[in-house]
Structure formats: structure tokens, C-alpha cells
Amino acid sequence: MSAPSAPNLFLVYVTDAERSTAFHSDLFGMKPIMVTPRYVPFEVAPGVVFALWSGKTDRLGPRTPRTSEIGLMLPGPASAIDDLHTAWTAKGATVVEPPHDEVFGRTFVVADPDGNLIRVAPVD
Structure with missing residues (x-):
């Protein structure tokens, strides 16, 4: 089996994973695959994941530019x-x-x- 050649994980940086999970779940009408304190993935198509990630919260704040x-x-x-x-x-x-x-x-x-x-x- 060959490795996927197209991106299949899309991370969105957030400061509060719980708040962002509630926001995105409500907005898009979807439920996460699993919930952890800093990483919450949603399968948006077979094998394609959109995930919320707070990562190292000391490095990411509300003023971090979004690009x-x-x-x-x-x-x-x-x-x-x-x-x-x-x-x-x-x-x-x-x-x-x-x-x-x-x-x-x-x-x-x-x-x-x-x-x-x-x-x-x-x-x-």
C-alpha cells in the first residue's frame, strides 16, 4: 500500500480546545472523532481530518496572526x-x-x- 500523496490532516490552532470544539461542532453540525485536552479531530471525509490543536499554549495567544x-x-x-x-x-x-x-x-x-x-x- 502506498502512502497518501495529498494532505489529509488540517490543523487549526486554538487557545481553548473545549471552547473551540463547542463552537466548531455547533457551526458545522459535526462531532469529533475523539476529544483530548489539546487535540480534537473531526473526520470531514474518509481519511481526511480537520483538527483543533492548542499545542503549546504558552506559544499561541489570541494575538497570534492567522494566515x-x-x-x-x-x-x-x-x-x-x-x-x-x-x-x-x-x-x-x-x-x-x-x-x-x-x-x-x-x-x-x-x-x-x-x-x-x-x-x-x-x-x-
């Missing part, structure tokens, strides 16, 4: 993106960019409690 985004591509019309924005705003998500049209279609961005960006956009 990536978590992405959720939605099928359907632009109104589906607007509807999800309304639902996530009702859950208390922090809006970074309200819904707007980009070159790739309708999009918006929210932030998790640590400032990690979550972009919603149409399926490519």
Missing part, C-alpha cells in the same frame, strides 16, 4: 450562502466580511473565537 482560512464550499444558488450567513450570525459567529460577490461567486467570512477565518463560498 489561512477554513473553507466551506456550498452547492446551490447564491441565496444558500446568504441563508447560511443568517444562520451562523444567529449562532453568534463574528462576521469579518458580510456576504458579497467575488470573482468566484457569493461569499462571506466569519471568525472563530481565536480569530481563525472561515470562508463560505460556492462549489468550484
